[in-house]
Amino acid sequence: GQNIDQPTEMTATEGAIVQINCTYQTSGFNGLFWYQQHAGEAPTFLSYNVLDGLEEKGRFSSFLSRSKGYSYLLLKELQMKDSASYLCALMDSNYQLIWGAGTKLIIKP
């Protein structure tokens, strides 16, 4: 079967860097995704990794290691508006998205 694990909650300081990890187990893999969800709002797409390595997009970067079943989302120069939940999801062999429960990121001044 498939399984995705990510920390329930993390706290970081404004201006700092934070890394949110996601580990997964799956029999088929077609990509790893990160979405951002502010409280009471809809998830919004952040990044997509299908090959190993680092994808950088402004202050946000996402890394994937398929052999280790591991991804992380790196947020630099944290701003208060980055306080949100970050959802990790993988696309399985049937091209269906399997979602993690999300990591709630709290940014303190």
Next chain:
Amino acid sequence: NAGVTQTPKFRVLKTGQSMTLLCAQDMNHEYMYWYRQDPGMGLRLIHYSVGEGTTAKGEVPDGYNVSRLKKQNFLLGLESAAPSQTSVYFCASSHGEEAEKLFFGSGTQLSVL
């Protein structure tokens, strides 16, 4: 550009009542989805559609029905609501060639008493 629009935003039902959630997208997307989101759990796919007139079951389809009579609309029906269906429901859509990038509606908070 409205994107994905869901109605209603909030609804309270009594056990056994029925209702329909409406989802409309104006991006000409082929794929549409209905998810539910519960505390401490990941988004779970209820039903999805890969095109007008087609629907398929997702991970948790029991107790729900869907229809996609027009490409831009995807309806989710609850025939006889149960307390276990209390949840936040999200509609989403995606383009066929970028199916991994979902665009979500703002959600419907449903409470079944």
